[in-house]
Amino acid sequence: VTAPHTGPPIEAQDVDEAVGALRARGLRVSAARRLVLEALFNAGEPVSADRIAGGLEGRVPRSDLASVYRNLETLEELGLVRHFHLGHGPGMYALGAEGDREYLVCQSCRHVHAAEPAELDDVRDLVRTRFALAPRFSHFPMVGLCRECRGGLGGGDPR
């Protein structure tokens, strides 16, 4: 376990750049490590550790699930990766630093909206003044019903 990331966010544009950040931190660049990065760049959207280990349905070579988890943790400490929790189900991993984005999820259709933190500032203000709590939706997203799913009465997983 490496020291947690502090300082300016790392905005890697490609695998090589991310690999550079690894080197700069004195971390080794192994095949397994590079694969996790390749998968995340390749996915372009949040994915589970399991899907990364599975090779994204053939788009990248498959790797060991335990190593994927270990490497995701390492990359997260480095500030290259963030993850959040989509209700029940596995954690979702994406490129970027913790707090880069906040998420809003529909409990019925599972659609995920990624928002800039600034977009939520007045929601945060409202909640903070009323409940003395400054909410963050980056690790545990806001859950609700989107317009479409609200439409009919039929909708969705009530959990």
Next chain:
Amino acid sequence: VTAPHTGPPIEAQDVDEAVGALRARGLRVSAARRLVLEALFNAGEPVSADRIAGGLEGRVPRSDLASVYRNLETLEELGLVRHFHLGHGPGMYALGAEGDREYLVCQSCRHVHAAEPAELDDVRDLVRTRFALAPRFSHFPMVGLCRECRGGLGGGDPR
């Protein structure tokens, strides 16, 4: 698995009243079932299935964990019990119907604030108009930092 609860919420004041609701639904009143209710009334706050099965540190007799889960599910379908998820960690169960309360949790000190849904209506309105999502904090609470924990820089689990 019984039919899901519809209609007016059941507001049981004690175990006997809750037991009555079971009978009214044609469900059997077993010792294990009564124990779960006894534990929930006794706890007075949200508790995990594990703690119920453990007998709340001796306050009620202990029972089988699998049965506790099954009975909590039954009682939830009946509308007597609700549960929500506190970040990582086990689900928390309490008396009342789903949606009765919404929760706000501090990610650092884990303090839980239970709010009346109406208190959150304008937060909901704000989010709904901006993001086309009507949020619900009854099953997946709002997570953030409370005033005390926000104070220092030291604070808490960044997950």
Next chain:
DNA sequence: ATACTTGCAAATGATTTGCCAGTGT
């Protein structure tokens, strides 16, 4: 050379399920 990593197996924690014996009604 050697400390950092991997891969595989086994452990963990929360929750669920199969199954058969037990029991409410």
Next chain:
DNA sequence: ACACTGGCAAATCATTTGCAAGTAT
């Protein structure tokens, strides 16, 4: 009586950990 329940073991899912063997620097 008989369908509904309980208890216990075993299964599942997501994630973590132990450890010997492999490898990046």
